[in-house]
Amino acid sequence: DTGVSQDPRHKITKRGQNVTFRCDPISEHNRLYWYRQTLGQGPEFLTYFQNEAQLEKSRLLSDRFSAERPKGSFSTLEIQRTEQGDSAMYLCAEIQGDTQYFGPGTRLTVL
Amino acid sequence: AQSVTQPDIHITVSEGASLELRCNYSYGATPYLFWYVQSPGQGLQLLLKYFSGDTLVQGIKGFEAEFKRSQSSFNLRKPSVHWSDAAEYFCAVANQAGTALIFGKGTTLSVSS
Numbered sequence: 001d002t003g004v005s006q007d008p009r010h011k012i013t014k015r016g017q018n019v020t021f022r023c024d025p026i027s028e029h030n031r032l033y034w035y036r037q038t039l040g041q042g043p044e045f046l047t048y049f050q051n052e053a054q055l056e057k058s059r060l061l062s063d064r065f066s067a068e069r070p071k072g073s074f075s076t077l078e079i080q081r082t083e084q085g086d087s088a089m090y091l092c093a094e095i096q097g098d099t100q101y102f103g104p105g106t107r108l109t110v111l
Numbered sequence: 112a113q114s115v116t117q118p119d120i121h122i123t124v125s126e127g128a129s130l131e132l133r134c135n136y137s138y139g140a141t142p143y144l145f146w147y148v149q150s151p152g153q154g155l156q157l158l159l160k161y162f163s164g165d166t167l168v169q170g171i172k173g174f175e176a177e178f179k180r181s182q183s184s185f186n187l188r189k190p191s192v193h194w195s196d197a198a199e200y201f202c203a204v205a206n207q208a209g210t211a212l213i214f215g216k217g218t219t220l221s222v223s224s
Contacts, residue, residue, distance in 0.1 A: 043201070091155065098205075
Protein backbone atom coordinates (compact mmCIF):
# COMPACT_ATOMS: atom_id res chain seq x y z
CA ASP A 1 0.00 0.00 0.00
CA THR A 2 1.66 3.20 -1.20
CA GLY A 3 -0.76 5.37 0.71
CA VAL A 4 -1.85 7.65 -2.13
CA SER A 5 -5.06 9.19 -0.86
CA GLN A 6 -7.89 10.87 -2.72
CA ASP A 7 -10.74 13.01 -1.50
CA PRO A 8 -13.66 12.75 -1.77
CA ARG A 9 -14.20 9.10 -2.56
CA HIS A 10 -17.59 9.78 -4.04
CA LYS A 11 -19.13 12.93 -5.48
CA ILE A 12 -22.64 13.40 -6.84
CA THR A 13 -23.33 16.68 -8.56
CA LYS A 14 -25.83 18.25 -10.89
CA ARG A 15 -24.98 19.05 -14.47
CA GLY A 16 -23.43 22.48 -14.78
CA GLN A 17 -21.86 22.54 -11.32
CA ASN A 18 -18.13 22.73 -10.68
CA VAL A 19 -16.31 20.01 -8.76
CA THR A 20 -12.80 19.69 -7.36
CA PHE A 21 -10.93 16.56 -6.40
CA ARG A 22 -7.78 16.28 -4.34
CA CYS A 23 -4.91 13.82 -4.44
CA ASP A 24 -2.25 13.47 -1.74
CA PRO A 25 0.77 11.41 -2.72
CA ILE A 26 3.12 9.80 -0.25
CA SER A 27 6.17 11.67 -1.43
CA GLU A 28 6.43 15.24 -2.52
CA HIS A 29 8.08 16.00 -5.83
CA ASN A 30 7.52 12.57 -7.35
CA ARG A 31 5.68 12.47 -10.64
CA LEU A 32 1.94 12.58 -10.11
CA TYR A 33 -0.63 11.40 -12.65
CA TRP A 34 -4.36 11.75 -13.21
CA TYR A 35 -6.39 9.14 -15.10
CA ARG A 36 -10.08 8.80 -15.88
CA GLN A 37 -11.86 5.46 -15.95
CA THR A 38 -15.33 5.07 -17.39
CA LEU A 39 -17.53 2.02 -16.97
CA GLY A 40 -16.20 -1.02 -18.76
CA GLN A 41 -12.96 0.65 -19.78
CA GLY A 42 -9.41 0.77 -18.57
CA PRO A 43 -8.01 3.98 -17.11
CA GLU A 44 -7.11 6.70 -19.62
CA PHE A 45 -4.31 9.17 -19.05
CA LEU A 46 -5.31 12.78 -18.45
CA THR A 47 -2.23 14.65 -17.27
CA TYR A 48 0.91 14.45 -15.17
CA PHE A 49 3.11 16.67 -13.03
CA GLN A 50 6.76 16.71 -12.19
CA ASN A 51 6.97 18.81 -9.06
CA GLU A 52 4.60 21.70 -9.69
CA ALA A 53 5.07 21.68 -13.46
CA GLN A 54 2.30 20.17 -15.58
CA LEU A 55 4.32 18.48 -18.31
CA GLU A 56 1.76 16.69 -20.45
CA LYS A 57 -1.97 16.90 -21.06
CA SER A 58 -4.11 14.42 -22.93
CA ARG A 59 -6.60 15.44 -25.60
CA LEU A 60 -9.21 14.12 -23.15
CA LEU A 61 -8.51 17.10 -20.91
CA SER A 62 -10.92 19.65 -22.34
CA ASP A 63 -10.92 23.33 -21.47
CA ARG A 64 -13.37 22.61 -18.67
CA PHE A 65 -10.72 20.59 -16.86
CA SER A 66 -7.85 22.12 -14.94
CA ALA A 67 -5.25 20.51 -12.73
CA GLU A 68 -2.77 22.06 -10.36
CA ARG A 69 -0.02 20.92 -8.07
CA PRO A 70 1.05 23.86 -5.96
CA LYS A 71 4.42 23.47 -4.28
CA GLY A 72 4.85 20.02 -5.80
CA SER A 73 2.91 18.23 -3.08
CA PHE A 74 -0.84 17.53 -3.32
CA SER A 75 -2.71 18.00 -6.58
CA THR A 76 -6.24 19.11 -7.45
CA LEU A 77 -8.35 18.37 -10.49
CA GLU A 78 -11.23 20.73 -11.18
CA ILE A 79 -14.04 20.20 -13.64
CA GLN A 80 -16.11 23.24 -14.53
CA ARG A 81 -19.67 23.11 -15.86
CA THR A 82 -19.89 19.36 -15.42
CA GLU A 83 -21.63 17.26 -18.05
CA GLN A 84 -23.15 13.80 -17.74
CA GLY A 85 -20.29 12.46 -19.84
CA ASP A 86 -17.89 13.46 -17.06
CA SER A 87 -19.30 10.69 -14.86
CA ALA A 88 -16.36 8.40 -14.21
CA MET A 89 -13.78 7.29 -11.68
CA TYR A 90 -10.90 9.74 -11.44
CA LEU A 91 -7.68 8.08 -10.37
CA CYS A 92 -4.50 9.63 -9.10
CA ALA A 93 -1.17 7.83 -9.24
CA GLU A 94 2.30 8.49 -7.93
CA ILE A 95 5.40 7.11 -9.53
CA GLN A 96 7.98 5.38 -7.41
CA GLY A 97 10.96 4.26 -9.42
CA ASP A 98 9.50 3.06 -12.70
CA THR A 99 6.13 2.04 -11.33
CA GLN A 100 2.87 3.94 -10.87
CA TYR A 101 0.94 3.33 -7.68
CA PHE A 102 -2.69 4.33 -7.62
CA GLY A 103 -4.98 5.89 -5.07
CA PRO A 104 -8.51 4.59 -4.44
CA GLY A 105 -10.08 7.05 -6.84
CA THR A 106 -12.94 9.54 -6.73
CA ARG A 107 -16.17 8.35 -8.31
CA LEU A 108 -18.05 11.24 -9.91
CA THR A 109 -21.71 10.99 -10.81
CA VAL A 110 -23.23 13.86 -12.76
CA LEU A 111 -27.02 13.94 -12.68
CA ALA B 112 0.81 4.12 -31.57
CA GLN B 113 1.06 1.86 -28.58
CA SER B 114 -1.98 -0.18 -27.63
CA VAL B 115 -3.00 -3.04 -25.38
CA THR B 116 -5.59 -5.66 -26.19
CA GLN B 117 -7.21 -7.94 -23.67
CA PRO B 118 -9.28 -10.29 -25.83
CA ASP B 119 -11.40 -11.72 -23.04
CA ILE B 120 -13.97 -9.40 -21.51
CA HIS B 121 -15.19 -11.89 -18.91
CA ILE B 122 -13.82 -15.22 -17.71
CA THR B 123 -15.30 -17.63 -15.18
CA VAL B 124 -13.04 -20.14 -13.47
CA SER B 125 -13.81 -22.74 -10.83
CA GLU B 126 -12.13 -22.27 -7.49
CA GLY B 127 -8.91 -24.26 -7.44
CA ALA B 128 -8.59 -24.33 -11.22
CA SER B 129 -5.78 -22.67 -13.13
CA LEU B 130 -6.13 -19.27 -14.75
CA GLU B 131 -4.64 -17.54 -17.75
CA LEU B 132 -5.59 -14.00 -18.75
CA ARG B 133 -4.42 -12.87 -22.16
CA CYS B 134 -2.75 -9.59 -23.02
CA ASN B 135 -1.33 -8.48 -26.37
CA TYR B 136 0.51 -5.23 -26.86
CA SER B 137 1.61 -3.11 -29.76
CA TYR B 138 4.93 -1.38 -29.19
CA GLY B 139 8.04 -0.86 -31.28
CA ALA B 140 10.79 -1.16 -28.71
CA THR B 141 11.19 -3.27 -25.57
CA PRO B 142 8.03 -2.57 -23.59
CA TYR B 143 7.55 -1.89 -19.93
CA LEU B 144 4.57 -4.10 -19.07
CA PHE B 145 2.31 -4.24 -16.03
CA TRP B 146 -0.63 -6.15 -14.64
CA TYR B 147 -2.96 -4.44 -12.18
CA VAL B 148 -5.99 -5.77 -10.32
CA GLN B 149 -9.04 -3.72 -9.34
CA SER B 150 -11.64 -4.87 -6.86
CA PRO B 151 -15.12 -3.32 -7.02
CA GLY B 152 -15.05 0.35 -6.11
CA GLN B 153 -11.32 0.28 -5.45
CA GLY B 154 -8.22 1.68 -7.07
CA LEU B 155 -5.65 -0.34 -8.94
CA GLN B 156 -3.18 -2.63 -7.20
CA LEU B 157 0.02 -3.63 -8.94
CA LEU B 158 0.37 -7.40 -9.36
CA LEU B 159 3.63 -7.55 -11.28
CA LYS B 160 5.77 -5.80 -13.87
CA TYR B 161 8.28 -6.59 -16.59
CA PHE B 162 11.06 -4.26 -17.65
CA SER B 163 13.83 -6.56 -18.84
CA GLY B 164 15.65 -9.78 -18.02
CA ASP B 165 13.93 -13.03 -17.14
CA THR B 166 10.77 -13.29 -19.22
CA LEU B 167 8.87 -15.13 -16.48
CA VAL B 168 7.92 -12.63 -13.81
CA GLN B 169 6.61 -13.47 -10.35
CA GLY B 170 4.14 -11.20 -8.63
CA ILE B 171 2.04 -10.93 -5.53
CA LYS B 172 -0.81 -13.24 -4.56
CA GLY B 173 0.70 -16.18 -6.44
CA PHE B 174 0.43 -14.61 -9.90
CA GLU B 175 3.03 -14.83 -12.63
CA ALA B 176 3.27 -13.54 -16.18
CA GLU B 177 5.40 -14.47 -19.16
CA PHE B 178 6.69 -11.97 -21.70
CA LYS B 179 6.83 -13.40 -25.22
CA ARG B 180 8.29 -10.92 -27.67
CA SER B 181 7.57 -13.11 -30.71
CA GLN B 182 3.87 -13.13 -29.86
CA SER B 183 3.72 -9.58 -28.42
CA SER B 184 2.07 -11.11 -25.39
CA PHE B 185 2.25 -10.78 -21.63
CA ASN B 186 -0.23 -13.32 -20.28
CA LEU B 187 -1.07 -13.53 -16.60
CA ARG B 188 -1.31 -16.94 -14.93
CA LYS B 189 -2.16 -18.46 -11.58
CA PRO B 190 -2.02 -22.20 -10.90
CA SER B 191 -4.93 -22.31 -8.43
CA VAL B 192 -7.56 -19.60 -8.22
CA HIS B 193 -9.16 -18.54 -4.93
CA TRP B 194 -12.60 -16.96 -4.58
CA SER B 195 -10.90 -13.75 -3.42
CA ASP B 196 -9.25 -13.43 -6.85
CA ALA B 197 -12.58 -12.37 -8.37
CA ALA B 198 -11.90 -8.85 -9.67
CA GLU B 199 -11.07 -6.93 -12.81
CA TYR B 200 -7.60 -7.32 -14.26
CA PHE B 201 -5.85 -4.75 -16.40
CA CYS B 202 -2.76 -5.12 -18.54
CA ALA B 203 -0.82 -1.94 -19.28
CA VAL B 204 2.22 -0.77 -21.22
CA ALA B 205 4.23 2.38 -20.55
CA ASN B 206 4.03 4.79 -23.47
CA GLN B 207 7.06 5.52 -25.61
CA ALA B 208 7.90 8.67 -23.71
CA GLY B 209 7.63 6.76 -20.47
CA THR B 210 5.23 9.35 -19.16
CA ALA B 211 1.95 7.45 -18.95
CA LEU B 212 0.42 4.00 -18.92
CA ILE B 213 -1.77 2.70 -21.71
CA PHE B 214 -4.31 0.23 -20.40
CA GLY B 215 -6.34 -2.51 -21.97
CA LYS B 216 -10.08 -2.61 -21.42
CA GLY B 217 -9.73 -5.20 -18.71
CA THR B 218 -10.87 -8.75 -18.06
CA THR B 219 -13.44 -9.46 -15.38
CA LEU B 220 -12.71 -12.66 -13.51
CA SER B 221 -15.50 -14.54 -11.77
CA VAL B 222 -14.75 -17.52 -9.54
CA SER B 223 -17.34 -20.24 -9.14
CA SER B 224 -17.45 -22.67 -6.24
